[in-house]
Amino acid sequence: MAAGELAAGVLSPSLSPLTAVGGAVIDAVPPGVKDWAISVFGTADKAALLVGMALVIAALAALAGALERRRRFTGAAVIGIFGLAGAAAVLTRSQMTPLSLVPPLLAAVAAVVLLRFLLRRLQAWDAAIAGQAASHQAASHQAASHQAAADHPEDSLPAAPGEATPDSAATPSRRGFFQALGITAAAAAAGGVLAGIWRGATMAVNEARARITLPAAASPAIPVPPAAEAGVAGMPPLVTPNRDFYRIDTALSVPAVSPDTWVLKVTGMVAREVLLSFADLMAKPLTERHITIACVSNGVGGDLIGNAGWLGWPVRELLALAVPQPGADMVLSRSADGWTAGTPLNVLTDNRDALLAVGMNGEPLPLEHGFPVRLVVPGLYGYVSATKWVTELKVTRFADDAGYWTPRGWSARGPIKTSSRIDVPRSGRPVNAGTVVFAGVAWAQHTGIRNVELRINRGPWREAELATGISADTWYQWKLAMDLAPGQYEVQVRATNLAGEPQDETARPPAPDGATGFHTVRVDVKS
């Protein structure tokens, strides 16, 4: 269980097998039982549930041990069934990713390995006792014939069979078993304590997050025009729900940063250093804007892009308080876990809505998306701008400093490239002949999209219907209905931005500064 909880601590608190099984139990018991539990245990009901679960787990572990001792793999089977139940509970309670299965499976594998390990020690002890019993029997026959002649009978008197004496053969194997047991218990306790500390910190931050009420925006979001939705089934929503928003970062475990102790320092080449608390930030006149952020690692046609309504204080206003000195051209933002991004100073001080964000789609930032405060900058890939769990802005120069990814083979500057994607129909899925509706998104943050075109089998480009954008800082939806006879088609999309620049058609991988090329889907039109 400690292995499973530790894995969940590292990956995501929502994957904790204990929490998931406990939650499934709460959901499954009839309301009457729930009421009874609350009336008996009151606010200690969750502790009571955990104690109950610990007892059930202990009983199952004992059962597995007893079964395995009689017959190999029967105990492992009990653990396997329990592990599958845990995996099922985790899957029903969190978004399914391959990682979701790691904590319950790790717990089950650790349990089987330990069961076999401890049982081997126990069997060594059993064997030693059996061997000793056999030799004692032989010894007592001999002893009987010599006993009368002995001066000190106790010295030569053997112990009764099965009764261990300090120098008997059973002692090392008994000691071996208890040592193995002790090591296992100590490792489990240490793992459990560590997982508990981890979980406690995350839970405390989650509770602090739940208590936050976001202020109304002084500059509210531009209402989403109804015509911004292309209205095609199968399209991803125009505004990405938080739980579906892509997550990219180097944090092995999600940093638990308390808003009560959070401070942002503005340092470096500034006339005066500024310290900002979370309360200070929440008291500022906040701006809410829809902004589409994208990852530089997003391949052509990929989904490492999302659009949210962000609530925050414009970074330029904070920088204006600090007064950057002449010669500075970069802001190195640093997160609570030490990650950094280097953003051009002019991008943070021009009139765009670069935000020190506290809200995402009307909620405080989810922990995974940078709670309590992150940067969101229209027009730049995340690796050079979107620092989550941000704690420092250092005003500096590109000549003196570099963000985390720059020495690792990525460009120092990362403006988002004009791109487009076909979402409907899905590549490789057959469609019926007749009118086929194509639809997707196109983006050129902070410049905007002028038009989107499609071509079939490398024929002439045909203009798609471009939906109204929310703003130049968001993606745009587009659609195009075409009459297609049965057959195989290769369909490509290209966008042109509002500066009149078409997207780059050369196929290039994401490194060092973003993929290019046309998203291409193969459509199988059936008669």
Ligand SMILES: Nc1nc2c(c(=O)[nH]1)N[C@H]1C(S)=C(S)[C@@H](COP(=O)(O)O)O[C@H]1N2
């Ligand atoms: N602290 C921190 N912030 C970070 C990163 C990171 O690794 N650590 N990754 C960046 C990258 S590469 C991207 S694309 C965006 C993704 O933001 P999201 O996970 O909220 O979608 O966060 C950025 N902010």
Ligand SMILES: [Mo]
């Ligand atoms: Mo990224």
